[in-house]
Amino acid sequence: MHKLPFIIALFSLSVVQPALAADSLTTKAKVAQKQEQQHNAQREAEFVQQQQTLAARKSELQQRKAELDASIQSLSSAFTDNERTLAEQQKKLHLETGSLGELFGVVRQSAKELQIELEHSVINHEQAEHLTAINSIVAAKTLPSIHQLTGLWQAYLSQISSGATYSEVDLPFVSGSGEMMTINAIRLGHFALLSAHGPISWDGQLASDFPRLPNSVPTSFEAAGIVTGQTATQLDPSRGDIYQQLADTPTLTERFEHGGVVGKIITALFVLGMIIALYRAVVLLSTQHTITKQLKTADTPKDNPLGRVLSVYHREKQLHVEALELRLLEAIMDEQQHLERGLSMLKLLAALAPMLGLLGTVTGMIETFQVITQFGNAEPRVMAGGISMALVTTVLGLVSAMPLLLAHNLLSSKAEAIRNILERQSVGLVAAQAEAQTMERKEAYAA
Template sequence: MRYLTLLIALFTVSFSPLTPAAGTLTSEAKTAQQQEKQHNASREAKFKQEQQALLAKKKQLAERKAQLDASITSLSDQFSTNEKTLAEQQKQLHLQTGSLGELFGVVRQSAKELQVELSHSVANTEQIQQRADIDTIVAAKTLPSIQELTTLWQAFNAQISSSGTYATITVPFVTGAGEVTTIDAVRLGNFALLAKQGPINWDGQLASDFPRLPDNVSRYEDANNIVTGQTAVIIDPSRGDIYHQLAENPTLTQRFEHGGVVGKIIAGLFLIGLVIALYRAVVLLRIEQQIGKQLKTPETPTNNPLGRVLSVYNHDKKMNVEALELRLLESIMDEQQHLERGLSMLKLIAALAPMLGLLGTVTGMIETFQVITQFGNAEPRVMAGGISMALVTTVLGLITAMPLLLAHNLLSSKADAIRNILERQSVGLVAEQAEVHSTEQRASYAA
């Protein structure tokens, strides 16, 4: 379009009457055309340079790719060769070692067992070098040498030898206040340390008191008599495991404390019921003795249930038979009320105790489930409080209910027996009075 415009302009100028102006325009057009050619040539030269640079870079990348391909091929071949060589070497190693691999496993297993034994042995303070040698054997990754096997054998011999000896040693001791001090103790073999207060617990580094010990335990001063056999004692050969289990078995007081508030309420009801039962038992036994004495002397009524019934009879025996019978029945009912006093409360406590035990069981299970919700059920000791409360309250409720129920039954039977005596005596008195009235009536009819 630019060339066409220039041609039209030249054609127009050539026929224009202004000949000098046409010449100027022709000169400008030629100048512009020359500049355009130079610009195009510069651009073409720049394009050719960039093309040559790209071709050179392409050639370099192709050469680099060829080198990498050759390196990959070489490495792959070398890897395959190494795998074959490694397999052959492993096969040759397995054939050459033979049973040495099994020996290495046995040695390491034995060394680990001895390492655990030494870590808990009460004689480990005297076997520091053996412990270091055993740690080296356990940490080894190669076949054991003759020297290491000899060291292991010597460590076993030292452990066996120390198990049959006793010695006085000084051990670090942790007091109840958390202070670390040193005390003298007697080592009995590899399983017991005796101090002045008795057996002490040894965790491999520090000694401490056991939470709980049985009665008549051995002490520091009893060591010589134990070794010579002059004193027969019981010693824990399990390095304190039995003493720890003894401490984990709670006493009756601790079990009662696990019952919580509900357990204390049940215990209070048991004491109340026991007092009522004992008091009523004493009263009924005394009444039974008084009635027995009264039966021997019915002519002189005294202050007892049968005596009061006889007093009513002596006072109202002139009444007719029906009225006398009612009066005696009234007196017996009054005495029965006194005989059965407190038994209803005893029965109520016997029925209430298992229900309270069930309440404690439900409360303890709710607490257990709350602990499970908060902490999960991975640690049983966390749930022990709720479970203990659930079980202890049930036991307390049953322990309270059974003796109180038995006492209620016995006391009720005793009260019924006394009432039967009163009824039998009253019936006899009524029958006697009826015979008297019948005799008087027959005498009056005869007259």
């Protein structure tokens, strides 16, 4: 009886709690739905505002495009009108100017040539006014005026007349050591400047000495005689170009230096060979002279090749003919060895010189190819050193070999001629000895 109320209360609690939970969930769902509706409404408002902004921007751009299209159309029409007007004006200008355009081109070209001429001429300091007028014609973009044409004509007249005059001028001068000074010089026409020590170079602003001059050159002291024709001399009419080419032409010593070490070796061998050739030539000529004297006194042998052969004959003439012939042949061979001494070395040097020249050629070409590898072949001056060495050594080798070969041939012929004399004399002695022995045998047989 006491448990029944408790059970009833527990049952009532179990029925009421689910109903309360369902009411709570419904309330939460309604709140969430309301919040979502508010958020969607806010987003829709933002979308509508953005759509209105873009529509306004689109309208603005369309209006701007229309304005630009109108401006383009206007500019295109103006450009077409300007082109038509320009073509008409050019046609009108061409009709009005006629051949003046070609004349202007000729005038400008002539003025440019005269400008270059005066800038480097020895009289440019005397024609500064004319040079200013010429510069204005060269720089002009329109047809020259009559004043400018008159100035050009006067400049030509002055240039022509100055070629027949000479005068004394003071010029800025730079010495070989770089020292600046002012010197007095004589101007001959418009192509030469003479100082107290000879012709000087003029680059339009400074005077300087030429790197190299011929042995006999005129000086300022001879200017009056040159003009009047009393002094005969040589002048460079090219304003120093010939003197510059003379400076670029190497001397014999400079060419020898281009040969390098191989060239020096070839020269040393050539000098050695010529010393040997001269010494052997003196010896052979002296020997031939003594042999000529010995032929006149065959009975009194002296200290010379023929005398020594005769000494062997007088010493060994009691031998049989065959033995005597061998003795004389031995003596001739000894003399031949002395006669041909040094000729083999001369022949070797003659053969060695062109081989060394070829070696120098190959060495120079190797150097040239190395330079080409490093710097390319655009600048010939860079390769000139190796090519010069190659050519100079070849020339030195050939020039050295030819006289050495000639000397060897002449000396060999001279030695052969002396040996022929010795052989001829020895054959004669053997023949005389054979006849004597034959007569002795005949006399002995007859007795």
